[in-house]
Amino acid sequence: xxxxxxxxxxxxxxxxxxxxxxxxxxxxxxxxxxxxxxxxxxxxxxxxxxxxxxxxxxxxxxxxxxxxxxxxxxxxxxxxxxxxxxxxxxxxxxxxxxxxxxxxxxxxxxxxxxxxxxxxxxxxxxxxxxxxxxxxxxxxxxxxxxxxxxxxxxxxxxxxxxxxxxxxxxxxxxxxxxxxxxxxxxxxxxxxxxxxxxxxxxxxxxxxxxxxxxxxxxxxxxxxxxxxxxxxxxxxxxxxxxxxxxxxxxxxxxxxxxxxxxxxxxxxxxxxxxxxxxxxxxxxxxxxxxxxxxxxxxxxxxxxxxxxxxxxxxxxxxxxxxxxxxxxxxxxxxxxxxxxxxxxxxxxxxxxxxxxxxxxxxxxxxxxxxxxxxxxxxxxxx
Ligand SMILES: [Zn+2]
Numbered sequence: 524x525x526x527x528x529x530x531x532x533x534x535x536x537x538x539x540x541x542x543x544x545x546x547x548x549x550x551x552x553x554x555x556x557x558x559x560x561x562x563x564x565x566x567x568x569x570x571x572x573x574x575x576x577x578x579x580x581x582x583x584x585x586x587x588x589x590x591x592x593x594x595x596x597x598x599x600x601x602x603x604x605x606x607x608x609x610x611x612x613x614x615x616x617x618x619x620x621x622x623x624x625x626x627x628x629x630x631x632x633x634x635x636x637x638x639x640x641x642x643x644x645x646x647x648x649x650x651x652x653x654x655x656x657x658x659x660x661x662x663x664x665x666x667x668x669x670x671x672x673x674x675x676x677x678x679x680x681x682x683x684x685x686x687x688x689x690x691x692x693x694x695x696x697x698x699x700x701x702x703x704x705x706x707x708x709x710x711x712x713x714x715x716x717x718x719x720x721x722x723x724x725x726x727x728x729x730x731x732x733x734x735x736x737x738x739x740x741x742x743x744x745x746x747x748x749x750x751x752x753x754x755x756x757x758x759x760x761x762x763x764x765x766x767x768x769x770x771x772x773x774x775x776x777x778x779x780x781x782x783x784x785x786x787x788x789x790x791x792x793x794x795x796x797x798x799x800x801x802x803x804x805x806x807x808x809x810x811x812x813x814x815x816x817x818x819x820x821x822x823x824x825x826x827x828x829x830x831x832x833x834x835x836x837x838x839x840x841x842x843x844x845x846x847x848x849x850x851x852x853x854x855x856x857x858x859x860x861x862x863x864x865x866x867x868x869x870x871x872x873x874x875x876x877x878x879x880x881x882x883x884x885x886x887x888x889x890x891x892x893x894x895x896x897x898x899x900x901x902x903x904x905x
Contacts, residue, residue, distance in 0.1 A: 588880025626877025
């Protein structure tokens with residue numbers, strides 16, 4: 524086991540509500556960008572990365588809302604915490620947030636904040652499926668995929684050359700990071716997250732074949748629609764992913780067997796909502812959803828500068844407007860949000876476009892290392 528310091532960190536972080544993207548964070552990250560001569564020089568401390576992640580999480584929670592139930596948060600935090608402390612970055616302020624939407628998705632904000640939707644939980648059949656999915660998201664964070672994606676973007680270079688206005692630069696960085704997280708990563712990052720994610724889950728004792736099981740369920744759910752939907756929408760082709768997952772299990776001799784269906788069922792009772800029944804957001808009310816599926820980050824990045832203006836719009840409904848953050852599908856001129864009712868038939872990404880709850884408040888749970896250890900022991904995990 525790791526040092527006791529982790530227990531303190533974990534316990535503290537679970538009790539600490541998410542910080543807003545405040546002045547202090549803005550100034551600090553603005554100066555990071557100013558120091559960077561070009562995008563490839565952009566280096567962040569863990570603390571800076573976490574501040575960026577807080578702001579990205581705030582955007583995500585504003586869009587989808589948070590399930591106001593400490594019990595489900597505690598359970599997901601125990602599973603995620605068991606994985607996080609076995610990861611390569613155990614000392615981040617790992618947090619796990621259950622989003623209040625029927626859409627199936629999971630999103631990793633930089634610095635250790637992982638979001639999984641109520642819809643995703645409703646579709647899973649075992650704790651191992653949850654662990655394998657959380658493992659995938661944890662790898663996006665430990666491998667700093669969002670920061671790497673931003674570094675690839677030319678827009679960051681421009682931002683880095685700006686002088687003054689730390690808050691504005693920070694805002695732009697938050698927009699870029701949110702865009703990357705929402706649109707999904709590139710093929711290489713996704714395959715890396717798949718493979719390292721199941722290795723991590725296996726290390727803790729979870730059956731590593733359950734990511735493939737979940738993806739298969741998801742694939743079944745979406746087979747009637749023309750577009751890839753929601754979670755992993757930008758990901759590599761399903762066939763390739765499943766083959767690579769199987770190969771990883773074989774090549775790396777991953778033999779963990781815990782699935783824990785009963786424990787999962789005792790904690791999660793959400794019922795899935797068919798993709799054709801999912802209500803999506805109204806026109807203009809949430810730009811992330813609407814007109815067509817978001818594109819992989821490489822493509823959507825090109826439009827980030829253009830949309831930068833829009834993202835500075837006054838707040839609506841007490842939250843940060845995400846309008847324009849994710850560029851519309853090909854053509855670029857379509858307005859981002861013409862959606863009502865069922866959307867799968869029109870090729871809209873119903874999983875990501877799904878309506879969310881209105882309460883974005885973080886649900887505070889107190890999980891210490893001793894709780895995680897007891898939880899692992901009960902599940903006969905490693
Ligand atoms: Zn991913």
